[in-house]
Amino acid sequence: MTAAASNETKPRRRKDAAGSLRKRILDAALEIMATEGLKRLTQPKVAAAAGIRQSHLTYYFPKKVDLIVALLDDHVHGDGHPGDGGHDHHDAEHIGPALELVAFDRKRISFFLNLIVEAEQEPALRRMVYQHMTAFDAVVARAYGREVGDPDVEAFVDALRGLGMKQVLLEKSRAIDIDALASRFGLLKRSRTRKPSRGR
Template identity: 30%
Template sequence: MTTKRRSVTPDPRPAAAGRQPRDPADDVRQRLLSAAVAVLREDGFHALTQTRVAERSRLRQSHLTYYFPRRADLLMAVAETVASQMQARVSVQSNGRPLDIDGLRAVLHAQLADRELPRLMLALVAAADEDARLGAWLVRFHAGIAAMLAAALARAGVEAPADALAVFQATLVGLRVGGLMTGARPAELSSRLDRALDHLLADSSRDPGKVA
């Protein structure tokens, strides 16, 4: 008995207004990135290998190497993903109110407790010695973090001078790297961060109507 195959006719209806059809490739890439972030958070930076990420995503390693040919490509994408997650957290507080200084403190304190992202960034800094493209990416990434901090402070009613903001960002980086070197507890690092943030606020113009 011969089975007649059904032909599939494309749906002639247009996509919903304002919404483009989703590219399946975006889903694969996002699945790989989600797996990579999960490996970083749960197993640590040492486990963030292409093989481990492919296993976690339940995709073939050829998929991963197609989107991220080198480990450095994967590390850059993971760093950008984590930064985007942080940006989402500083946009609003958990209760949905506009961000205030206390909310920003809470987000920054949580970042200090993360020991794996600094390890990832240090690996990228080391690799940049032999890769000019990676060095340029680090400059852009650093500038993006500075812009994110400035925007978060502005939403909280604080206009920070560029020099003061640069010092605060350098302090934040130093605390995270120093925490790895010394094994300092998150509470100790948070106390130092609070003092640095207080100095930044003292050097900044503030809108009493926005600052909590």
């Protein structure tokens, strides 16, 4: 390997390591949030659960609110982030994974439900959650070639959120055909069933 190639590889490795550490932190925070709620989400607890020093956590997320914002972003994008090689979910081809998180990922759904419960008492958190929801509706609208604020898109996303909440209550996830649901709201022509995976 040439010196130039070696120098190019180092920043990529650092970026991959940083991405891996960030994911570990967010996974630990999501687990705490989903199982114990927002009040138990503290930086020392997240650092311990992620197996890192608190100084490493605060480097990435200086305040608890930064963790919440990152978890909300993760709620939409999962492991792929715009600019990090992921998709921005602004077209129908790439919106599927984000919609599956809303409908099938029990931890993310529980996290979001916990946030909504807490938001009732905290106006700043209420605004943050509402902005997240409307931003997600806008991403879905753009993905299906609709105007932001389109009532069919909002009804589709609301139906998907409701189905996701039901999934949390079921012992075993139920198959939801996301494309067929989108078609019912006039958003999609083809149909594909998403089979639930175990352990979600």
